[in-house]
Amino acid sequence: MPCVHQSVLIVGGGLAAQRAAETLRARGHHGPLRVVCAEPVAPYDRPPLSKELLASGVGDPSFRPASWYAEHGVELLLGRRAAGLDVARRRVRLEDGEELGYDDLIVATGSRPRRLPALAGRPNVHVLRTLADARALRAALVPGARLAIVGAGFIGQEAAATARGSGVEVTLLEAAPVPLAHVLGERLGTWFAALHREEGVRVELSAAVDDALPARAGAPVESLSLADGRAVGVDAVLVGVGVVPETRWLAGSPLAGDGVLVDEGGRTVIPHIYAAGDVARPFGRGRCEHWEPAARMGAAAARSILGLPAAAAPPESFWSDQYGVRIHLVGEAAGADAIDVDGDLDSRDFTAVLRRRGALVGALLVGRPRDLPTWRRRLAAESEPERIAA
Numbered sequence: 001m002p003c004v005h006q007s008v009l010i011v012g013g014g015l016a017a018q019r020a021a022e023t024l025r026a027r028g029h030h031g032p033l034r035v036v037c038a039e040p041v042a043p044y045d046r047p048p049l050s051k052e053l054l055a056s057g058v059g060d061p062s063f064r065p066a067s068w069y070a071e072h073g074v075e076l077l078l079g080r081r082a083a084g085l086d087v088a089r090r091r092v093r094l095e096d097g098e099e100l101g102y103d104d105l106i107v108a109t110g111s112r113p114r115r116l117p118a119l120a121g122r123p124n125v126h127v128l129r130t131l132a133d134a135r136a137l138r139a140a141l142v143p144g145a146r147l148a149i150v151g152a153g154f155i156g157q158e159a160a161a162t163a164r165g166s167g168v169e170v171t172l173l174e175a176a177p178v179p180l181a182h183v184l185g186e187r188l189g190t191w192f193a194a195l196h197r198e199e200g201v202r203v204e205l206s207a208a209v210d211d212a213l214p215a216r217a218g219a220p221v222e223s224l225s226l227a228d229g230r231a232v233g234v235d236a237v238l239v240g241v242g243v244v245p246e247t248r249w250l251a252g253s254p255l256a257g258d259g260v261l262v263d264e265g266g267r268t269v270i271p272h273i274y275a276a277g278d279v280a281r282p283f284g285r286g287r288c289e290h291w292e293p294a295a296r297m298g299a300a301a302a303r304s305i306l307g308l309p310a311a312a313a314p315p316e317s318f319w320s321d322q323y324g325v326r327i328h329l330v331g332e333a334a335g336a337d338a339i340d341v342d343g344d345l346d347s348r349d350f351t352a353v354l355r356r357r358g359a360l361v362g363a364l365l366v367g368r369p370r371d372l373p374t375w376r377r378r379l380a381a382e383s384e385p386e387r388i389a390a
């Protein structure tokens with residue numbers, strides 16, 4: 001039975017939370033709806049934080065104007081952090097001691113950046129997850145400044161591209177011999193390294209950061225020491241070495257762990273508790289820390305609360321913007337054993353078709369955003385027999 005009058009509490013105020021709230025209201029939920037978010041601002045979009053907002057320092061990435069929440073009866077509790085979950089009493093405890101009850105709970109606390117202990121507590125060392133992080137990093141992007149980016153994943157690469165656009169001297173440090181090789185394979189990973197070198201980024205591979213100088217705790221970092229003895233002089237450092245699901249507040253509950261397990265409707269193992277977004281781990285798959293699945297899972301959790309069936313999931317997709325080129329990954333590239341390239345790698349205009357044991361598993365589109373719907377359809381059609389067989 002649809003539970004349109006029950007109270008729903010959403011913990012976390014990012015994309016998944018926003019989509020859940022919007023879907024609940026759009027689909028007829030009339031009960032109390034509260035969103036508790038540790039950040040002091042209303043839900044906003046994160047992709048601009050490494051792209052246009054980091055480039056210009058201006059812009060408002062809010063999903064909705066402030067009036068939307070009042071108009072839709074969504075109570076935002078901002079700057080409030082959940083600190084514990086009491087499953088038996090259906091209560092969430094906040095850091096300030098207040099307890100919030102719920103009929104249905106959506107866990108949407110996203111993920112937090114991994115940190116490097118060797119760089120902890122240094123004022124010129126940044127991460128990039130929040131609006132506040134983006135503003136702090138933006139202030140360091142002064143023409144001629146030396147920025148070292150630790151980690152050549154998508155966030156590190158996007159920040160490198162944006163920083164180059166601001167006239168910053170960028171060194172990209174990657175511990176692996178090929179960036180993104182675990183996601184895209186060696187050939188495409190090598191293409192990304194070349195892309196950044198062409199744009200004047202110093203790309204150092206097999207470069208593990210070991211230490212920072214001066215060694216004095218709390219002092220700005222002047223130089224990074226690499227494991228092989230090399231040193232990199234810096235004015236600022238961005239650490240982009242991945243994220244971990246934000247489940248610390250669930251410690252002691254049955255949901256604690258490396259991501260909250262969910263089915264396709266966002267249901268966890270505990271009745272009336274759902275999870276969505278970066279914090280969720282779909283059964284039988286890994287976590288997906290991207291925009292499209294976070295939005296879809298937020299809507300799916302809301303639909304489950306209302307007794308509606310889950311909408312069919314399209315093939316996973318992800319985008320990145322670097323040096324004015326839009327890059328899309330549809331499907332999955334990990335484990336592909338063959339890559340066919342259509343187009344020209346040098347002119348940043350190609351499609352890399354990824355196959356595993358002859359079957360299409362994904363496509364990387366570089367500079368070809370119009371082809372995205374076609375590849376989505378092709379991948380959905382190819383995986384159809386698998387779904388029917390499952």
Ligand code: FAD
Pocket residue numbers: 011012013014015016017036037038039045046047048049050080081082083108109110111128129130155246249276277278279288289290291292294317318319320321
């Ligand atoms: P989040 O957006 O992280 O929101 C979680 C919220 O919960 C946060 O506001 C957090 O403060 C809050 N919270 C955490 N703990 C608590 C607590 N205990 N109590 C209360 N609140 C809490 N994806 C793409 O597909 N393409 C891109 O180009 C792209 N670019 C990106 C660029 C950047 C800089 C970043 C950081 C991410 C990017 N992503 C991109 C990833 C995408 O933005 C995320 O996958 C998406 O934001 C996940 O949404 P979420 O709601 O699960 O988590």
